[in-house]
Amino acid sequence: GAGVSQSPSNKVTEKGKDVELRCDPISGHTALYWYRQSLGQGLEFLIYFQGNSAPDKSGLPSDRFSAERTGGSVSTLTIQRTQQEDSAVYLCASSLIRGNTEAFFGQGTRLTVV
């Protein structure tokens, strides 16, 4: 596609429910990243994919968070048993390869847990 696409753009869920956030990277980009932007804070790194594998999951805040990537393309970030502190904008980015190439960001999914 022309850019990184994320869906849904907005999600309101009840506390305790599971949610899935989707990221469609730019075609041909092998590296994919998830970040979280909480109110008044900078972007927080969550996880990095190279192809379908995730060499760095160090930013996932708890075991309720998981992510996968299939076919070297689409990625899904899953949050189980959502809590109010999970409310944030979740941003996905992709780059052609890891390293000095530019990372292109999607518009994000705004998650609100009520």
Add this chain to the structure above:
Amino acid sequence: AQSVTQLDSQVPVFEEAPVELRCNYSSSVSVYLFWYVQYPNQGLQLLLKYLSGSTLVKSINGFEAEFNKSQTSFHLRKPSVHISDTAEYFCAVRSLSNDYKLSFGAGTTVTVRA
């Protein structure tokens, strides 16, 4: 590990006035530096970056930033802003040895008024 401090959370400025957004970083290793911009209802876009060479880097829309290693700073400037520069600006760093993880500041919201 790296950390980024953006000293101003909000910067109001009149049209055609100059603006400076301050960014300081902390790192025990050499880093690359970036400024990203997020216009209202859009995803993050790379504005400019410093990888090596000349410490003064410029964007196509009139912004410039200067890397100052001794002061560990990468301040962003524009001599004359437009209404369309209203956006949130994020400073980010990445270590040379960890070539995928960006560490972001909390962001500076620039509001340009006529």
